Amino acid sequence: DQQVKQNSPSLSVQEGRISILNCDYTNSMFDYFLWYKKYPAEGPTFLISISSIKDKNEDGRFTVFLNKSAKHLSLHIVPSQPGDSAVYFCAARRGNKLVFGAGTILRVKS
């Protein structure tokens, strides 16, 4: 059972525009949500997170929105840059375990 779903395998965006990556989850017991970024031949690295008691967290060009009633979160990148091209994983935490989605490949075209 896939508790965390990223339904868009890939996304292509023009440099300077907004990138929106989406994630849905099924388990209401998750208490924290995170986004990880992964470049080829490297391990995933932490990008930004949000507690389940909040609906928005912002860090520079990156903002994560959480809609608990819809069990949906999104990552906004504004403005998008070519260096943002990577795989983005959504993750949800329960206890000490992180459950990851399948990832979305973001390509930012210059």
Added chain:
Amino acid sequence: DAGVIQSPRHEVTEMGQEVTLRCKPISGHDYLFWYRQTMMRGLELLIYFNNNVPIDDSGMPEDRFSAKMPNASFSTLKIQPSEPRDSAVYFCASSLAPGKGTGELFFGEGSRLTVL
């Protein structure tokens, strides 16, 4: 700090052979996680340890898979016998306190396994 170190980076083997993947976590991190990345399922948690003790191995796919952590600075993931469907990238990650705050996991660069 050197970060999480995994070896080998690449492994090509034939079906039926034993495969051993190795991981050195960040010093001082009490938690160690083994994940597997495939195109279809993304990052799947296989097993995690706390203070060298396996806590949850519910993600280990079959008895062919086993993991050990003999001390705080070393862990292995073994597949015996290996099968083509085990081909994937295997990641090791460590954390100081995964259940607190952001609970950030620090990942190694991964071991790409190809079973022919």
